[in-house]
Amino acid sequence: MAEGSDDIQALIALLGRLPGLGPRSARRIVLHLIRKRSGQMSQLAQLLDSVAVNSRECLTCGNITDRDECAICTDPARASGEICVVEDVADLWALERGHVFRGRYHVLGGTLSALDEIGPEDLGIPALVDRVTREGVSEVILALNATVDGQTTAHYIADALDSSGITVTGLAQGVPIGGELDYLDDGTISAALRARRKL
């Protein structure tokens, strides 16, 4: 048992499997936390526990929240006439950091994929069509990744909304080919949103 105690070893193993971390970075983090006798580790434990217990998906948009509906869906200052469709919550967060979009969101949770057998129902696209029709939305912005699957999904949704009379737009050029929203700087994503075009 090289690393102090069974719990320390288990902690290093668990941290080392998180995205972007490995055994070495996990060891450095654990030693850092143990050395900091400031209670940072207990604080981290409490926050993790609270987030694990309280986090769920917003019933309306799929954003992560600690209530039935997220702070964006319940904010009366957010325009209910504009819905921005994203692949996942990381993309929603990236758009919010841009402080440009003042409407509401819809999180698909993925993209259509023949290879992975993910169809429209798996992504709740019929429910999205229902939602925008029911809510009297005037514009749906498809802020999907500029990947093949992302663009296939965007075209599928645009077709599904074709007869509704709702304006369907996509992000402007500015998102690089093959680029994923969550990796862009906040300025690029905001500029692409401002210059969005009708599909």
Next chain:
Amino acid sequence: MAEGSDDIQALIALLGRLPGLGPRSARRIVLHLIRKRSGQMSQLAQLLDSVAVNSRECLTCGNITDRDECAICTDPARASGEICVVEDVADLWALERGHVFRGRYHVLGGTLSALDEIGPEDLGIPALVDRVTREGVSEVILALNATVDGQTTAHYIADALDSSGITVTGLAQGVPIGGELDYLDDGTISAALRARRKL
């Protein structure tokens, strides 16, 4: 509040300040943990809490442990006649991963440094001299980093033990100049330990 809830934002901020992490990697980790509904996050919280509450320094060697004395100091199979002196616990762990050294350790907690005004008392070097004399140690291995401060500290300790009759050795060449033990692969560190030389 872009990121779900106050707790999620606080968690991202806290994780983002850990060594090797930043805001982006912290966001990815938190989303990963929220998506994994397997209780991984609660498990992580419990381990962090347990390690925070139970971790302390071994009263004998300075290793991190959950008891008064660490598993190495209390292991009767470990040779008490050899003490390996390291700068910090990360180095002790690195040596243990090499599975070559079967003696015991002494963790200095740093190196002598004129610039940072760290003297022999700050590192407990008089206590180390007491310990090795009292325990009847036959060899002290100075496994310090191959940095200027590390080697200054090694020479200071070698001088302090000069009149004791105890054999003082250092790691063999093989540790690259300027290299830090914790960044070496386990094979290199083990080879350097096997080929250690008398100072």
